[in-house]
Amino acid sequence: MTQHPDVQKDKESFYQEFTLRNAGFISDSEQHTLRQAHILIAGCGSTGGSVIEVLVRSGAENLALADNGSYELNNANRQNMVLTDVGRAKVDVFAERMLQINPHVAISCHAHGITPDNVDELVQWADIIVDAVDVTGRSGLEMKFLLHQVAQRQHKAVICGYDMAAAQYVPVFDYRDEQLALLDNLLTAEDVATLDPLQACARLIPDEFIPPQMFAELERHQQGKDYTSQLCLAANLFGVLGSTLVLDMLNGRPVCNDNYVDLWSLMRRPQADVQTDEQQQQRQQQRQQLRAWANGPGGDSDPFFLDRSVRHYQPPHLPSLAVDYPQQRLHQAAGISAYAISQRQLDNTISRQLLRFAFVHYARVGFINADQAARGLLHHEPLQQLHDDDVHIILSDDNNGQLLAYSTLKAPLSDSHRFGDSQRPAFAVEQAFGRDLYQQTDALADLPLAAVREIGRVTKAELDDPATNARVGIMLLHAYRLLVSQPQYGIRAFVGDGEKQVTLRNLTFYGFNPQLLPARQSLLADDHLYQPRYQGRDVRPFWLLLEQLDQQRANDVSALLQLDDDTLLSRLASSRSNATKELEAQL
Template sequence: MAEQNPGWSGDAQSFYHEFTLRNAGFISDKEQQRLRQAHILIAGCGSTGGSVIEVLVRSGAEQLALADNGSYELNNANRQNMVLTDVGRSKVDVFHERMSQINPFVQIDGYANGITPDNVDALVEWADVIIDAVDVTGRSGLEMKFLLHEVAHRNQKAVICGYDMAAAQYVPVFDYRDGTLPLMAGLLNAEEVATLDPLQACARLIPDEFIPLEMFDELARHQQGKDYTSQLCLAANLFGVLGSTLVLDILNERAVETDNYVDLWSLMRKPQASDDQARDEAAVSELRSGLRAWANGPGGDSDPFFLERSLRHYQLPLMPELHNYRDQLLTERAGISAFAIPHEQLAGPLARQLLRFAFVHYARVGFINPDQAARRLLHHEPLSNLSPQDVHLVLIDTQSSQLLGYSTLKAPLSDNLPFSSTERPHYGVEQAFGRDLFAGVDELQGIPVAAVREIGRVTKAELDDPVLNARVGIMLLSAYRQVVSDSRYGISAFVGDGEKNVTLRNLTFFGFNPQLLPARESCLPADHLYHHRYVGRDVRPFWLLLADINQARADEVEALLDLDDNALLAALNASRSNAAKELEAQL
């Protein structure tokens, strides 16, 4: 890399020594090395985030991740680090190029989609300190800001924010490192993010005394329909200095102020005459009261396009970490690896990826209640919906580690009660269709609850390759068969629900012989996250005994994996057709 920069011909170490020489005396060698090695995430590379990047690089930071989904426009030039030839270019790409011209050894990872539900966990986990400069003038930015803080709060990382207003810069620090600070300091919750005007939400995050007088006229213009926010280079560049100072102090474990504020005009302009000032103070007090009433006012409806934004950049994840779970490997066949991993043994980030995979699938087929997802800002089911004893059945491509299929073998709800007990908790399918759902199924009544499992989250990747898609489906069923046949789990029966032409047909064609219960209406409330799964669809509850599995048919279906492509598809279509006829006979 250094050979491409005629200004320097030495190695990285000698470059860094010379590059940071003038820091010596004010920044110790130990502090300088911490800055050099620190992983710094800058979320948002516009006016505030962009101002801090160059200061950090010139100060000696060499490990940066930049996330911004924007490109430069001419009206950015009054305050952002750009030139005319950058118009239309990605901000991430421009900074990568320009910072490399300052320090040829700087390591910059760019994320041109910005912060998304699918990269935020990995970025926050990587980072030692986080700069939150996400543009919150729109709904999507506010949502991603909140998500960034959610993940930082969970991972106990410090977050430095910036708000440029007129000639002032407000820099709060959300120091989540010791686990005592509430998410966003308790100033904003998920439903408020979902329903408040973005500037209304921002006003809740900024103390009244840190909103400069000039912003009141700007807020009035916004409420009258102005479709952009005025910003000055004076304030934006302040963040580069303030934010970089805080980064260095946080990395070196120095205590910092949680509220930092500089108003250049207030600081540098002479005060007005006392009689004018008194008159102004009364007017300002009235303005601040009005602003606070507006900020604390009610929100409106949630945004109906939340799920669309959440799914926009989703790509099937690579999960090479699963190869570390060799003890839970069920089989490797047809280029697919199948795992059965108890939830209590699976790393949290991997579990969230699996829940996200299922959530995206359910959202795309219309199972998710969009209003509930928006109001709770859900990009996947909460991890709290899983039990430590739940078993994740996961299929990945053996070579690439791409996620191909996922389902959950839900844990028993009680270890000591019989299935017939009125005191046992409800299964999920009973929550959907009623507590009396299995009352007439004599075969289940004498079985211990611990021996009855529930099928959940049966999802496959949306693949263009019909042969691979077929093999994934067979492997997922085969994985279920292997797990339920394992005496360690002590399983005697399954319960669940599914649509006739999807889950129920597949279970039948594999030989599981699901016993369908009479059709009935769902009793899930309209505001339930999965209410839409049961609206306008023929979703049937079922049960099955493992003793009734047609093992010979299951062997025949698994043997299809050894056929070549055309033969596999032909045989599969015939088997599924027969399964559909068997189901029709039950109906």
């Protein structure tokens, strides 16, 4: 098909002609700001879909579209689609259509929608965010909450949209104001986890902005209606309101935080809707009942929260390690680099990726209490669980920076106690099995507490190649040996717990010589986040002295890194079998 002559113009000439009719109402500087702005559209259905085209026609040229849905026939009454789009991903349809409007627009498509694994990067990229995440289901509500958590942390403004009957409510959460609370304190993580999604939405929308026609709709929902009715005229209204706010906020104009337009109330003659005293009383009663329902208790958390959280997870790539932390590289061999970086040195974005990496692994092997994760909307341990003096041990692929393994050398608990002091702080293993756990371990009693450490978060990527997988495991053990041998740490012993056929076998195999303590029942409460780790598993507490490390064995194991694949796997199988026998001999 022959291109129109205007499409063949150079980019600047095209844009000048394309935006010509904006002149006079949008200044040149405002137009430039819109053109350069990075705009994240989270949700491309009714409301989000309506704002995309208005922004592009107004001159926006850098958009990220995030939506995990594809078009269905029942979307056609209000969404920007045609029948041939049924079954197609919404982000792909919009990318195709917008390029037909402006061939120079840059659109990135995220067909999994907002997820725990892309939200930080997307929010960091964005100058402003349009939150049109579908909250008619629990999973959408969770991702909306997560989007706002990250936006608040990164101080980005968020424009939201709620279409109800013929009305559109558009609140603005300008988290550039560092004092603004998350969602203005209208919802907590526990609320999101347990409330009916529409119940949660009713908490986010002030009473005066809920049109009267929605009361009957909510009553139908409570009676079992499994979808929410929506109109084109309300959905498309967001395109106008949302785009106006985007343009004004990008250009520094103050805007209203609560914006509301009800077309029926605005345009229908007043006498057509005159209410009797009885009708007004009934309306007031409906509002009171709605507020009581919205503020009422939630139910159970969704047992599939963790499944959704880890479904699309892929280990991150961290090429910045080689660039930003070359002095923290411990070792490099077999195409793998090992780094040791303290929490105080490490960028918090990377710290969160490491915690997410460990959390996903623990979720997949059943170590995570699903109910507690859901109630806290936890996709990783909170950053507050890390101490500034924790040291991250990170293994990455030299070719592409992929994260291969991660562990934590925990910070010293105290530099003013000895291990045998009854008043010293407790290690996590003692919280799990009892403070008297090491009472009879005379070899540790006189050691300074700062010289006794605990290993935390030992996790590896799930690699298809068994030889690479083996090398990663050996490299992680070798990195620990190199790290704890450094005199500035003053480490002389370890305490901890682990499964006999995993952590303890690997420590024995490398020559760390762990000393197993008798099996005990866990003392952790049933609602503890990590209680499932101790249920039905042979998790043993242990201790070890670094002076008893078998240096020759450690050297022999480290040398395996350089062997060819078949020889490596053969020797590894034999060595691990021997390590298992050594552990059994202690029992």
